[in-house]
Amino acid sequence: MDKKRIRNFSIIAHIDHGKSTLADRILEMTKTVEKREMQEQLLDSMDIERERGITIKLNSVQLEYKAKDGETYTFHLIDTPGHVDFSYEVSRSLAACEGAILVVDATQGVEAQTLANVYLALDNDLEIIPVINKMDLPSADVDRTKEEIENTIGLETSDAPLISAKTGLNVEDVLEAIVAKIPYPQDADDEAPLRALIFDSYYDKYLGVVMSIRIKQGTIKVGDKIRLMAAGVEHEVTEVGVKTPKILKTEKLEAGEVGWIAASIKTIKDINVGDTITNALNPAKEPLPGYKKMKPMVYCGIYPMDTNKYQDFKEALEKIELSDSSLVYEPETSQALGFGFRCGFLGLLHMEVIQERLEREYNLALIATAPSVIYKVYLTDKTMIEIDNPAMMPDPQKVDHIEEPFVNVKIMTPKEYVGDLMNLCQQKLGVYKDLEYVDDQRMILIYDMPLAEIIFDFFNKLKSISKGYASFEYELIGYRESNLVKMDILLNGDMVDAFSMIVNKQFAYHRGAALTKKLKELIPRQNFEVPIQAAIGNKILARETIKAYRKDVIWKLHAADISRKKKLFEKQKEGKKRMKEIGSVEVPQEAFIAVLKLD
Numbered sequence: 252m253d254k255k256r257i258r259n260f261s262i263i264a265h266i267d268h269g270k271s272t273l274a275d276r277i278l279e280m281t282k283t284v285e286k287r288e289m290q291e292q293l294l295d296s297m298d299i300e301r302e303r304g305i306t307i308k309l310n311s312v313q314l315e316y317k318a319k320d321g322e323t324y325t326f327h328l329i330d331t332p333g334h335v336d337f338s339y340e341v342s343r344s345l346a347a348c349e350g351a352i353l354v355v356d357a358t359q360g361v362e363a364q365t366l367a368n369v370y371l372a373l374d375n376d377l378e379i380i381p382v383i384n385k386m387d388l389p390s391a392d393v394d395r396t397k398e399e400i401e402n403t404i405g406l407e408t409s410d411a412p413l414i415s416a417k418t419g420l421n422v423e424d425v426l427e428a429i430v431a432k433i434p435y436p437q438d439a440d441d442e443a444p445l446r447a448l449i450f451d452s453y454y455d456k457y458l459g460v461v462m463s464i465r466i467k468q469g470t471i472k473v474g475d476k477i478r479l480m481a482a483g484v485e486h487e488v489t490e491v492g493v494k495t496p497k498i499l500k501t502e503k504l505e506a507g508e509v510g511w512i513a514a515s516i517k518t519i520k521d522i523n524v525g526d527t528i529t530n531a532l533n534p535a536k537e538p539l540p541g542y543k544k545m546k547p548m549v550y551c552g553i554y555p556m557d558t559n560k561y562q563d564f565k566e567a568l569e570k571i572e573l574s575d576s577s578l579v580y581e582p583e584t585s586q587a588l589g590f591g592f593r594c595g596f597l598g599l600l601h602m603e604v605i606q607e608r609l610e611r612e613y614n615l616a617l618i619a620t621a622p623s624v625i626y627k628v629y630l631t632d633k634t635m636i637e638i639d640n641p642a643m644m645p646d647p648q649k650v651d652h653i654e655e656p657f658v659n660v661k662i663m664t665p666k667e668y669v670g671d672l673m674n675l676c677q678q679k680l681g682v683y684k685d686l687e688y689v690d691d692q693r694m695i696l697i698y699d700m701p702l703a704e705i706i707f708d709f710f711n712k713l714k715s716i717s718k719g720y721a722s723f724e725y726e727l728i729g730y731r732e733s734n735l736v737k738m739d740i741l742l743n744g745d746m747v748d749a750f751s752m753i754v755n756k757q758f759a760y761h762r763g764a765a766l767t768k769k770l771k772e773l774i775p776r777q778n779f780e781v782p783i784q785a786a787i788g789n790k791i792l793a794r795e796t797i798k799a800y801r802k803d804v805i806w807k808l809h810a811a812d813i814s815r816k817k818k819l820f821e822k823q824k825e826g827k828k829r830m831k832e833i834g835s836v837e838v839p840q841e842a843f844i845a846v847l848k849l850d
C-alpha cells in the first residue's frame with residue numbers, strides 16, 4: 252500500500268459536540284456502511300453507550316475515500332469519548348494517529364474538555380484540524396466560536412470547515428481537509444523490524460485476546476511468531492484484520508496501518524495496552540514509547556451479592572481490565588459484604604460504567620460501597636499510612652492529623668452563572684484562585700478544592716446551576732490537611748463497614764442525618780424494630796427507627812385478586828434477589844447506592 256495515501260486520525264471534542272455523529276456521516280459518505288445498516292452513533296457499539304448517549308470506548312474503523320484529486324485514500328478513524336473520566340481512552344487513541352479533528356459545537360463554543368483533549372493531541376504532536384459543528388441550529392455563533400478557538404487554543408480558524416454533522420452539510424470539506432492537512436505516516440517502513448503499538452484489547456470467546464494495534468514499522472501476518480516486548484512472552488498470530496466497522500480478516504497489516512490481531516492468547520495477564528509487539532525472529536531493538544499509567548482518583552469496594560460468585564467476579568474483572576487498563580483492583584474483605592475487590596477508578600462516571608458493564612456483560616449482581624479518595628493519615632507515633640477505605644481508618648486516639656488530595660478546578664461558564672457557581676465552590680470548601688475572561692460572554696473560574704467534594708455530586712450541581720452550560724476539568728495538585736472524621740452507620744446496633752465514610756467534620760452532622768433518613772426510606776420493615784444511627788466513634792449524631800411490620804400485606808388483598816397477588820409475589824421475589832443480609836437486617840442494594848447520591 253502506498254503510504255502517502257494513508258491517513259490516521261481521531262475525532263476529539265467536548266462531550267456532546269458531535270464526534271460520534273460526524274463519524275456516522277463520514278461512514279455514510281464514504282459508503283463504508285450501507286444506508287440500510289446505518290444507525291445513529293454507529294461506533295457506540297456497547298449497549299450502555301447507546302442508552303446513555305455517550306461514548307465510553309474508543310473505536311476504530313478503516314474506510315476508503317475517493318478525494319477530489321482523483322486518488323483513493325485509506326483512512327483509519329478512531330472515535331473517542333469526551334468525558335474527563337475516559338481521557339485515558341483518548342490519549343491511547345491519539346498515540347495511534349497523525350492527526351485529530353477537533354469538533355466544536357457552534358452553539359456552545361470551547362468547553363473544558365475541548366481544551367483538555369487539545370492538550371492531549373498536542374502532547375502527541377498531532378496535526379489538529381478545527382471543525383465548527385451544528386451549523387444547522389439557529390443559535391450557532393460562528394464568529395464567537397472561532398474567536399474562542401483562536402484565543403484559548405491558538406489554532407488558525409479562517410479555513411475551518413463549517414459543518415452540520417447532523418444534516419451532512421460541508422462534511423466533505425472535512426474529508427478533503429484530512430487529505431490535505433494530516434500527514435501520512437512518515438517513518439512507515441514495511442521492511443524494518445516489526446514495531447506495533449497495542450492501543451486497545453478485548454476478550455473474545457473464540458479468538459482469545461484481540462488486540463487493536465497501530466503498526467509503526469514492519470509487517471505482520473498470519474503465522475508470524477510475535478513477541479510482546481514488555482511482557483516478554485511469545486505467541487503465533489492466528490488472525491489479522493481491520494474493522495470496517497465489521498471485523499474483516501486480511502492477510503497482513505503493514506507499516507502505517509491500524510488493525511487488529513489475535514494469537515490464541517488466553518492468559519490475559521500477558522497483555523498490556525501500551526506494550527510493543529515485535530517479530531520474535533527479527534526483533535526490534537527498542538520498544539515504542541508506551542503510555543503513562545493513569546492514577547486512579549476514586550476507590551470503592553465491589554462485592555458480589557451472591558458470595559458464591561466471587562470467582563466469576565474475579566474473572567470478569569480480569570476481562571474488563573483488558574479493555575480498560577485504567578481500572579485497578581485488589582482483593583478485600585468486608586464484615587458486612589464478604590469477599591470482594593477494592594477497585595480504583597478515574598472518576599465517578601468511570602466507576603458507574605464499570606459496575607454496570609460487569610453486571611451486564613458478565614451477568615453479575617454487585618454491591619458497591621461508598622466511594623473514597625486516598626487519605627494520608629499521620630499517626631501520633633509519627634508514621635503515616637495511606638487509606639483508600641474508610642473502614643481501615645485507625646482508632647481516632649492514634650491519629651494526629653489527616654491530609655486529603657486537593658485538585659485545581661477550572662470551570663468554564665457563561666458569565667451569568669459565575670455568582671451561583673462561586674457559591675457552589677464555597678460550599679464545597681473550595682479556595683478561590685482566579686477568574687479569567689475567555690471573551691465577553693464567558694469566564695473561567697479557578698478554585699482549589701478537596702477531590703472528595705468533587706466526586707460527591709459536584710458535576711450534577713454544576714450542570715443544574717448552569718442549565719448545562721458550564722463545564723469543568725481538574726488536576727491533582729497535592730495533599731493538604733483537613734478536619735476529617737470517620738462516620739459510621741449502625742444498623743440495629745451493628746456497624747456496617749460498607750457504609751462508613753470519611754467526611755469533613757463540618758458536614759458530618761448534616762450527612763449523618765440525611766443518610767439515616769434515606770436508609771429509613773429504603774430499608775423495608777423487618778419483623779422487629781431496627782434503629783439506624785450515624786456515629787463518630789461513640790458519639791451518636793443522628794438516629795431514625797424503622798418500625799416492625801404488623802402483618803403481611805398479602806392478607807389485605809381480596810381473595811379473588813389472584814393476578815395482583817401473583818404480581819406482588821413476583822415483585823417481592825425480585826426484591827429478594829437484590830437484598831443483602833447484614834447481621835439480622837435485610838438491606839436492599841439501593842441503600843448502598845444512596846450513600847453515593849446523598850447530599
Ligand code: GDP
Nearest residue numbers: 266267268269270271272384385386415416417
Ligand atoms: P459526542 O458526545 O461528541 O459523540 O456527540 P454526539 O455525536 O453523540 O452528539 C450529541 C448530540 O448532538 C446528539 O443528540 C446529536 O444528534 C446532536 N448533534 C450532533 N451534531 C449535530 C449537528 O450538526 N446539528 C444538530 N442540530 N445536532 C447535532
Ligand code: MG
Nearest residue numbers: 270271305306
Ligand atoms: Mg460520542
